[in-house]
Amino acid sequence: MKFFLVTSIVFFHTVYASEYTQTERIHDMQKMAHAMQDIQSGFFYNNIDIVKAGAEELKETIIKIQATEAEKGTKNVYEKWMNNASAMTGRTQKRIRKYADTMLERFEDGDVNQALHVYNRITAECLKCHTTLRKW
Numbered sequence: 001m002k003f004f005l006v007t008s009i010v011f012f013h014t015v016y017a018s019e020y021t022q023t024e025r026i027h028d029m030q031k032m033a034h035a036m037q038d039i040q041s042g043f044f045y046n047n048i049d050i051v052k053a054g055a056e057e058l059k060e061t062i063i064k065i066q067a068t069e070a071e072k073g074t075k076n077v078y079e080k081w082m083n084n085a086s087a088m089t090g091r092t093q094k095r096i097r098k099y100a101d102t103m104l105e106r107f108e109d110g111d112v113n114q115a116l117h118v119y120n121r122i123t124a125e126c127l128k129c130h131t132t133l134r135k136w
């Protein structure tokens, strides 16, 4: 009996924890904004470790971004649009992760101009989603 109780609590927790909430997404967004600021500081202080840490944080966080459970469950006219939005999110995530690597490589090579150029492309990806999908 005890075993079943524990198992069901663990199960419930796992299911609950796997749901992506809007609160978590906002938190992840703030983490990414922070990572972008860190990267910029790394440029200014010419500190590769700061740039690297920021790029890593960005790469780890962007893959978590998705529609929330509530949004996924919507059974209305927006559903089709939502699915398109998810595909777009996937492409954006890939691009941001690739840019983060390229940016770091350029900075490591001492090519600050190219590193900054790629950094700006990441910013453009963030804003592209904000202007098109913010009402997800």
Ligand code: HEC
Pocket (backbone or CB within 6 Å): 022, 025, 026, 029, 030, 032, 033, 034, 036, 058, 065, 088, 089, 092, 096, 122, 123, 125, 126, 127, 129, 130, 133, 134, 135, 136
């Ligand atoms: C796939 C779409 C998407 C991408 C890509 C995206 N965002 Fe967001 N962002 C959102 C949405 C949607 C919100 C609104 C918050 C919510 O409803 O979850 C948001 C909100 C924010 C906020 C405000 C959070 C708050 O405190 O209210 C910040 C800061 C932010 N994003 C930063 C970024 C940065 C930096 C990047 C790029 C590295 C980025 N976002 C990329 C969709 C995106």
